[in-house]
Amino acid sequence: MGHASAMLETHPDGLAGVDQGLVTRCVEACLDCAQACTACADACLADDMVADLVRCVALNLNCADICDTTGRMMSRPTGFDAAVALRTVQACATVCATCAFECERHASRHEHCRVCAEACRRCQRACEELLAALA
Amino acid sequence: MGHASAMLETHPDGLAGVDQGLVTRCVEACLDCAQACTACADACLADDMVADLVRCVALNLNCADICDTTGRMMSRPTGFDAAVALRTVQACATVCATCAFECERHASRHEHCRVCAEACRRCQRACEELLAALA
Amino acid sequence: MGHASAMLETHPDGLAGVDQGLVTRCVEACLDCAQACTACADACLADDMVADLVRCVALNLNCADICDTTGRMMSRPTGFDAAVALRTVQACATVCATCAFECERHASRHEHCRVCAEACRRCQRACEELLAALA
Amino acid sequence: MGHASAMLETHPDGLAGVDQGLVTRCVEACLDCAQACTACADACLADDMVADLVRCVALNLNCADICDTTGRMMSRPTGFDAAVALRTVQACATVCATCAFECERHASRHEHCRVCAEACRRCQRACEELLAALA
DSSP: OOSHHHHHHTOSSOOTTSOHHHHHHHHHHHHHHHHHHHHHHHHHHTSTTGGGSHHHHHHHHHHHHHHHHHHHHTTOGGGOOHHHHHHHHHHHHHHHHHHHHHHHHTTTTOHHHHHHHHHHHHHHHHHHHHHHHHO | OOSHHHHHHTOSSOOTTSOHHHHHHHHHHHHHHHHHHHHHHHHHHTSTTGGGSHHHHHHHHHHHHHHHHHHHHTTOGGGOOHHHHHHHHHHHHHHHHHHHHHHHHTTTTOHHHHHHHHHHHHHHHHHHHHHHHHO | OOSHHHHHHTOSSOOTTSOHHHHHHHHHHHHHHHHHHHHHHHHHHTSTTGGGSHHHHHHHHHHHHHHHHHHHHTTOGGGOOHHHHHHHHHHHHHHHHHHHHHHHHTTTTOHHHHHHHHHHHHHHHHHHHHHHHHO | OOSHHHHHHTOSSOOTTSOHHHHHHHHHHHHHHHHHHHHHHHHHHTSTTGGGSHHHHHHHHHHHHHHHHHHHHTTOGGGOOHHHHHHHHHHHHHHHHHHHHHHHHHTTTOHHHHHHHHHHHHHHHHHHHHHHHHO
C-alpha cells in the first residue's frame, strides 16, 4: 500500500553497493516504529497506571524521534555518508532494543505495549541487518 | 504489515466521536507521504535537471514536515484538541495539494515526481475526509 | 548567540514582502517553544503528580511538533507558499495558546510549567504578529 | 533570550552525574545548528549555482534532522539511557563535522554556507564535550 519501495527505486542513483531491499525494509520499519512509539506514549498517558509507565513514555519519545530521523536519512542516497549512517543506524538499533525491552515488561497488562514492542523488535532487526551490510 | 491500525485500536480511550478508520487512514497516508516527499526531494537533488526542480524540493521538504507532524498529532488521542487538529489537518491538506500540483508538472519526465504526486494526492484526500468528520 | 538571524539574512532571495524581523522572531520563538515543550513533557513525567499532568504532557508533545515544523517552514523562503504558511502559522498560534493555557493552570505548583507557559505565550504572539503581516 | 537553560534547571531530577552546563550547551547548539542547516539547504536551492551545492543540501537535511533529535533526546532526563545517548550524540558530532566540512568548501562564495559551517562546528564541539562527560 505504501510508496516507500517505489520511491526508493525511482532514485536516479540509489545507494551504491547496498542491497536496496535492506534499505527499504529499514525505512519502512523506522516509519512504523516511530508511529507505534508515538501512539504507545499517548496510550500510556491515558492509562490509569500512568505512574508505572513514565519510563516507557519517555523511551517511546526518544525511540520515535530517532526512528523518524533514521528513516529520513536512509531515504536520502544523495546525502549518504557511511560514517554518519553507521552511527545513526547503530543509535536506532540501540534505542529500539531499549524501548522494546521496556515495553515487553508491560506487554501482558497493556496491549499497546505488546504491539509497540513488536514494532520496536522488527525495527531493531531491520537496523541490525542494514548495519551488517553497511559495515 | 504496519502496526498503525493495531496501535490506534489499543488506545484506552481513542478519539471520541470520530470514525477510527478515518483517523488510521489519515495517519498512514501522512507517514507514507512524508517518506515520499523526503525521498523525492533527494531524488530531485540527484537529477541532472536539479535547477528546474528547486521549488519541487523546497515544497517536498515542507510537505514532509507537516505530514510528519499531522501523523504524530492524530496518533495522540490524549492530546486531542479540536481547534488545533482542524487547523493542522487543514494545513496538511493544503501543503499536500500544493506539493502534488508541483510534482504533477514534472511527472512525465521524472518518475519520482509521479509516484510522489500519488502519495500527496492520497494524503490530501485522507486529510479532507478527516476534516469533514472533525468539522 | 544563535545563528538564525544571520542565516535568514544570507538567503539569496528572502521572503518577498514580509518584514524579515517578524520572520526571524517567529523562527526563534518556535525553536525555543519546541524545546520548552519537549522539556516540560519530560519534567511532568518525572513529577510525583504525573497523573494530574497527562493532558499537559500530551499537549506539550503536539505543541513541540507543530512549533518545530513551523520554524522549519519559515526558514525556507524558496518553499514559501502563502496558503500553506497561513494555515501552518495559524495551527501553531492555536496550539501555543492551548498549551500555554494548560501550563498556566499548573504554573503555581510546577516551575517547569510556568517557564514553558512563557515560551508558549511568546511563540503565540510571534505567530500572531507574523499572521497579521502574511494576511 | 531562550528558555532552554531555565527549562532544564526546573526538571525534578535532571541528568544524574552529568554537568548541567554541558547538557544545556549541547541542546542549544543542536537547535541552532538544525535551524542553520534547514536555512542553508533552502538558500542553496535558491542559488544560481545549485548544481554545485546538491551534496551540501542533502548533508544539511541529514544534519538538521539528527541535531533536532539529539536536542530533543538531551532535553529528556526521564528517558535518558546512557547507551542510546552515547550513540546518538556520536552520530550528531559526526554529521556536524561532515556537514561543516562540506559547507566550508563553499564558504568563500556563499555566505549562508560560511555561517552554517560556524553553527555546525559549534554543535560538533558541544557534542564532543558532552561525549567526554558521558563516556
